Amino acid sequence: MITLYDCATAPSPRRARILLAEKGVAHDTVQVDLKSGEQMGEAYRRINPQCTVPALRTEEGLLLADNAAITAYVEARYPEPPLLGATPAEKAEIASWNWRAEFEGLLAIAEALRNSSPAMANRALPGAVDYPQIPALAERGLARVANFFALLNDRLADRDYIAAGRFSVADITAVVAVDFARVVKQKPGDQHPHLLRWRAAMAQRPSMAL
Ligand SMILES: N[C@@H](CCC(=O)N[C@@H](CS)C(=O)NCC(=O)O)C(=O)O
Numbered sequence: 330m331i332t333l334y335d336c337a338t339a340p341s342p343r344r345a346r347i348l349l350a351e352k353g354v355a356h357d358t359v360q361v362d363l364k365s366g367e368q369m370g371e372a373y374r375r376i377n378p379q380c381t382v383p384a385l386r387t388e389e390g391l392l393l394a395d396n397a398a399i400t401a402y403v404e405a406r407y408p409e410p411p412l413l414g415a416t417p418a419e420k421a422e423i424a425s426w427n428w429r430a431e432f433e434g435l436l437a438i439a440e441a442l443r444n445s446s447p448a449m450a451n452r453a454l455p456g457a458v459d460y461p462q463i464p465a466l467a468e469r470g471l472a473r474v475a476n477f478f479a480l481l482n483d484r485l486a487d488r489d490y491i492a493a494g495r496f497s498v499a500d501i502t503a504v505v506a507v508d509f510a511r512v513v514k515q516k517p518g519d520q521h522p523h524l525l526r527w528r529a530a531m532a533q534r535p536s537m538a539l
Contacts, residue, residue: 331356334376334384336363340435340509342383343539345399347501350536352407356385369457380457400498412498419493426484426492426499434477434506441470441513474515477506478524485523489530496534504531 333349335342335358349356361367361382368380377384377394385393385402393399404413414420443453445467453460481503484491491499507517507528517524531537 331388332386333358334361334382336361336382339363339382340505341396343505344396344501345383345385346539347536348400348403348412350539351412352403354403354407381455414493414497422492423497423499427502430499430502430506433473433480434503437470437473437477438506438510438513441467441474444470471513474510474513478517478521482521482524485527500531504537
């Protein structure tokens with residue numbers, strides 16, 4: 330049986346949860362308590378030395394230590410439905426937008442949250458190494474989140490999906506980012522009608538409740 334190392338409240342493992350649900354892959358889930366720092370403890374470090382979730386143990390016993398590995402493996406092992414694109418052009422477009430949703434969305438929110446939250450003092454980046462907060466980065470992160478919402482709204486003005494005219498990992502990453510922005514008190518509003526329409530359509534997919 331596949332095992333997903335998860336944390337119900339964190340955005341990165343949510344990407345893996347949605348991916349597995351969209352592929353219909355049965356799996357066990359182990360919750361890792363990020364609030365109490367379980368990811369930094371010896372037991373979890375032995376599972377994933379990067380001290381982050383998600384991680385996924387395959388049926389063959391291989392440990393996949395991040396979303397990049399999990400997505401590549403799951404798509405190759407369970408090709409249907411294709412979530413990384415079917416043609417070379419689709420694959421390129423989806424990869425580009427998945428990266429933008431990660432870099433301009435998720436990482437902007439992380440920058441804003443992790444450089445301001447007292448609970449994350451000295452934990453400005455995830456992973457095994459501690460880094461101090463830089464308050465100016467929190468401010469920059471908020472500006473980037475606003476730009477990300479505007480980017481998605483423009484992109485979705487004449488589209489139902491973020492990339493390649495089909496549902497893909499780019500939609501998954503973008504939904505997770507848009508929803509997670511609430512932790513820095515950002516939400517799409519009336520100025521983002523296309524983004525709101527797309528988010529409402531995404532809510533029809535059972536995976537998005539995860
Ligand atoms: N590149 C990783 C990033 C994972 C990541 O940042 N996970 C966060 C939760 S969203 C984490 O494990 N944080 C632990 C910590 O902050 O110590 C991926 O997407 O798989």
